[in-house]
Amino acid sequence: MASELANLLADLKETEATDKVKGDLEKGADPMGILAEAREGMKIVGERFGNGDYFIPDLIYSGEILKEIARLVEPHIKQKDDQGQKLGKVIIGTVAGDIHDIGKDLVVLMLDISGFEVYDLGVDVPVQNFVDKIRSTGAGVVGLSGFLTLAFDAMKETVDAIKAAGLRDNVKIMIGGGQIDDEVKRYTGADAFGKDAMEAVTLARSWISQP
Amino acid sequence: MSFNKYHISFLPSGRSLDILPGTSLLEAAWMAGIQLASACGGNGKCLKCRVIIGEGDVSPLTDLELKALKEHELIKGHRLACCAYALSDLKIEVPEKSLARDVRLQLYGLTEPAAVDPVIESYDIRVKAPSLQDAGADMDRVMAELRGRTEVQDLYPDIASVRQLSSILRSEHWRITSYIRSGEILGFASHGYPPLGVAIDLGTTKIAAWLINLQTGRELEGLGALNPQIQYGEDVMTRLRYSINNHGTLAGSCGKLAGAVRDMIREMISRLVDKAGESLEQVTDVCIVGNTAMTHLLLDLPVGQLAASPYVAAVNHALDIKAREIDLNVCPGAYCHVLPGIGGFVGADHVAMVLGTGIDRTSGVTLGLDIGTNTEIVIRRPDRDLMMSTSCASGPAFEGAHVTDGMRAVTGAIESVRLTENGAECRTIGDAPPIGLCGSGIIDALSELYKWGLINERGRFNRTSSRLHRGEQGPEFRVVEGKDGEQRVAITQRDIDQIQLAKGAIRAGIAALMQETRTSPDMVGEIILAGAFGSYINIANAVDMGLLPWFPNATYKQVGNAAGQGAKMALVSRSERRRAQQIADRTGYLELTTHKGFKRLFAEGMMFR
Numbered sequence: 001m002a003s004e005l006a007n008l009l010a011d012l013k014e015t016e017a018t019d020k021v022k023g024d025l026e027k028g029a030d031p032m033g034i035l036a037e038a039r040e041g042m043k044i045v046g047e048r049f050g051n052g053d054y055f056i057p058d059l060i061y062s063g064e065i066l067k068e069i070a071r072l073v074e075p076h077i078k079q080k081d082d083q084g085q086k087l088g089k090v091i092i093g094t095v096a097g098d099i100h101d102i103g104k105d106l107v108v109l110m111l112d113i114s115g116f117e118v119y120d121l122g123v124d125v126p127v128q129n130f131v132d133k134i135r136s137t138g139a140g141v142v143g144l145s146g147f148l149t150l151a152f153d154a155m156k157e158t159v160d161a162i163k164a165a166g167l168r169d170n171v172k173i174m175i176g177g178g179q180i181d182d183e184v185k186r187y188t189g190a191d192a193f194g195k196d197a198m199e200a201v202t203l204a205r206s207w208i209s210q211p
Numbered sequence: 212m213s214f215n216k217y218h219i220s221f222l223p224s225g226r227s228l229d230i231l232p233g234t235s236l237l238e239a240a241w242m243a244g245i246q247l248a249s250a251c252g253g254n255g256k257c258l259k260c261r262v263i264i265g266e267g268d269v270s271p272l273t274d275l276e277l278k279a280l281k282e283h284e285l286i287k288g289h290r291l292a293c294c295a296y297a298l299s300d301l302k303i304e305v306p307e308k309s310l311a312r313d314v315r316l317q318l319y320g321l322t323e324p325a326a327v328d329p330v331i332e333s334y335d336i337r338v339k340a341p342s343l344q345d346a347g348a349d350m351d352r353v354m355a356e357l358r359g360r361t362e363v364q365d366l367y368p369d370i371a372s373v374r375q376l377s378s379i380l381r382s383e384h385w386r387i388t389s390y391i392r393s394g395e396i397l398g399f400a401s402h403g404y405p406p407l408g409v410a411i412d413l414g415t416t417k418i419a420a421w422l423i424n425l426q427t428g429r430e431l432e433g434l435g436a437l438n439p440q441i442q443y444g445e446d447v448m449t450r451l452r453y454s455i456n457n458h459g460t461l462a463g464s465c466g467k468l469a470g471a472v473r474d475m476i477r478e479m480i481s482r483l484v485d486k487a488g489e490s491l492e493q494v495t496d497v498c499i500v501g502n503t504a505m506t507h508l509l510l511d512l513p514v515g516q517l518a519a520s521p522y523v524a525a526v527n528h529a530l531d532i533k534a535r536e537i538d539l540n541v542c543p544g545a546y547c548h549v550l551p552g553i554g555g556f557v558g559a560d561h562v563a564m565v566l567g568t569g570i571d572r573t574s575g576v577t578l579g580l581d582i583g584t585n586t587e588i589v590i591r592r593p594d595r596d597l598m599m600s601t602s603c604a605s606g607p608a609f610e611g612a613h614v615t616d617g618m619r620a621v622t623g624a625i626e627s628v629r630l631t632e633n634g635a636e637c638r639t640i641g642d643a644p645p646i647g648l649c650g651s652g653i654i655d656a657l658s659e660l661y662k663w664g665l666i667n668e669r670g671r672f673n674r675t676s677s678r679l680h681r682g683e684q685g686p687e688f689r690v691v692e693g694k695d696g697e698q699r700v701a702i703t704q705r706d707i708d709q710i711q712l713a714k715g716a717i718r719a720g721i722a723a724l725m726q727e728t729r730t731s732p733d734m735v736g737e738i739i740l741a742g743a744f745g746s747y748i749n750i751a752n753a754v755d756m757g758l759l760p761w762f763p764n765a766t767y768k769q770v771g772n773a774a775g776q777g778a779k780m781a782l783v784s785r786s787e788r789r790r791a792q793q794i795a796d797r798t799g800y801l802e803l804t805t806h807k808g809f810k811r812l813f814a815e816g817m818m819f820r
Contacts, residue, residue, distance in 0.1 A: 052671060052704065053669075053671060054669065054671075055669055055670060055671065055708065055711065055817070056715075056814070057669070057711075057715070057813075057814035057815070057817040057818055058669065058814075060810055060811065060813070061811075061814055064810070064811060096519070097518070097519030097520055098519070098520065099520045099804050099805070101804070101810075102810055102813060105810070123520075124520050148518070149448045149449045149452050150451065150452045150455070150518045150519060152452070153452065153455075153456070
């Protein structure tokens with residue numbers, strides 16, 4: 001049985017969910033426990049999306065609620081949760097020239113609740129930022145997002161730059177966004193493409209499997 | 212990405228082009244500027260795009276063609292152009308029957324004639340023939356004659372008009388008509404021929420053009436065609452990308468894209484003039500409107516900076532260029548006026564829409580929408596002397612693209628749907644057997660599905676309903692069952708997703724504009740729907756399914772091709788051109804992606820409520 005907060009979040013009951021978090025915090029509840037419940041709720045959202053009960057707006061709503069819960073809980077966290085086992089590091093960003101963030105944010109959200117350590121580089125990300133981030137974090141997966149068809153070229157440039165920096169063999173690269181298909185994948189030199197946020201999680205899981 | 216190319220020639224027109232493998236013959240025909248008919252958008256459903264393969268190898272017959280074509284036709288080499296691909300160089304015959312005719316292109320906008328404030332003056336003059344005693348130059352003689360007729364002091368000839376003059380003076384026996392624009396002599400025609408102009412609405416998918424008498428403002432002819440740039444991509448971004456990849460990012464020419472659309476416009480002007488029984492020399496002014504990408508590609512302006520954030524145009528101000536600069540063969544010195552744009556992708560067509568509908572002069576709070584592949588939205592708040600516009604990527608779903616059984620609004624398209632206890636009642640364009648759904652039919656169908664509880668407010672099918680069928684892509688609702696040889700027409704979950712994405716973008720655009728202008732729903736007095744799609748939809752259903760917002764005090768008005776109307780008004784009137792520039796200067800531009808809370812508005816806009 002999922003907890004009450006998990007169900008409220010899964011049913012996208014925004015006010016009820018945030019009220020519950022505020023109440024629990026006042027009563028001195030464990031902030032890490034609240035976050036764990038929220039993650040459980042997001043897992044249900046992911047399942048509902050996967051089986052066709054939920055659609056993009058529901059992912060957006062749940063993400064907004066989660067963001068609000070995290071904002072409420074944050075001041076109560078004394079030390080960072082270090083024992084939380086992260087599955088692996090993933091770098092995500094919308095490529096240069098493109099500023100669309102809805103799809104990218106959903107991917108970040110789903111990866112995060114699935115237990116990945118996500119580095120979100122934002123939108124209109126210069127090629128070099130991806131390269132630098134791979135170097136500094138040692139992440140094994142990179143996700144390039146783009147909504148405009150023009151983003152295909154920026155994706156290709158980004159992949160090329162990673163190659164030129166000698167890092168291509170260290171990372172798996174996935175792409176996603178508007179009208180991406182297998183041909184675009186080949187053109188950009190990425191390893192795979194995903195049609196939605198859930199596929200991004202599946203890809204990342206398959207690449208960062210058991211250590 | 213580079214591939215081999217095949218050379219395709221079309222008969223009887225003799226047009227030819229090189230195509231990449233993987234291009235269907237239908238796309239090839241469109242690329243070559245041949246208006247091959249296709250109602251279903253190349254899905255093998257309408258059977259309109261028949262061609263005959265003369266020479267060369269093509270891909271094998273598809274099951275669909277084997278079913279649709281008769282044996283004697285197959286023997287003669289008949290194919291559906293949308294199903295066949297070149298495997299070598301080809302010669303293809305296009306039967307007259309396969310050419311597009313009845314595309315509902317929305318040629319006719321508002322009917323009010325535009326008030327004339329002429330840009331072009333025209334004078335019928337008689338020039339004395341020269342002699343050895345009176346050997347003044349041809350142009351000097353004309354100018355001396357004109358000086359007595361016009362109030363303009365500084366007359367000067369365009370060089371091309373000088374080139375035209377000597378032969379026409381002699382062939383017309385020294386009686387000619389001369390056309391002047393602010394003192395500049397543009398060219399000449401036979402005595403007594405009035406100056407004509409052409410107004411052009413250059414759309415991403417369609418081009419509409421009208422021939423107009425510049426002295427009376429009267430419309431003589433109208434014509435519609437598909438934009439041949441479709442071969443380089445359905446949407447503007449894909450075309451910009453093509454242009455950039457083939458010509459470098461910032462400098463220079465749009466090349467093929469410019470060429471294709473210029474050829475089409477030139478041909479349309481010729482046909483208009485022919486139909487009206489007039490001559491090309493009389494066409495002394497052309498007025499063009501289009502979105503920012505379309506005008507840039509037509510004029511060979513740099514587009515690299517337009518395609519990437521922060522999406523800036525090379526120029527937003529109105530332009531007056533020589534028509535010959537865009538390869539139009541009209542009156543030798545004629546000008547082409549391009550209306551100003553506002554910002555980002557909100558271009559001259561939007562300014563023309565505001566001009567054509569008079570939104571800039573309304574007395575109440577007004578919301579204007581032109582729904583298309585890109586949807587432009589404007590709000591005017593006369594109480595605060597404020598206008599603001601935005602553009603959202605609504606995609607081509609309402610034009611039938613990316614919808615399984617979607618199609619354009621032509622014969623055989625289901626244009627309205629009503630659900631009953633045990634089925635669906637449909638009306639098709641031309642009362643023809645149904646082939647698919649056009650935009651208005653899709654709106655009706657979704658509104659009805661929602662009302663009958665077959666989809667919930669998330670747009671998800673109620674999978675327990677016995678009225679749904681199991682199709683290839685999961686649950687589907689069959690608008691037409693497809694019994695007794697009928698074409699089955701179904702709506703799938705994926706189709707609903709597409710419409711939701713489109714409507715989410717449009718509703719978010721409206722909501723963001725209202726927030727930015729601090730406009731509440733009860734303030735809005737009028738909603739004006741421009742464009743083909745907006746003019747045919749059932750408003751009540753569009754409100755029910757949440758494509759359009761419901762405002763308690765608003766009246767809804769469908770006005771047809773308002774951008775075309777604006778282009779016509781600017782064509783015949785100097786003061787309307789000034790007004791268009793004022794609209795562009797005074798209208799604020801909202802970039803949606805940077806609007807705070809856009810994500811939430813988008814999510815809300817996708818819901819059915």
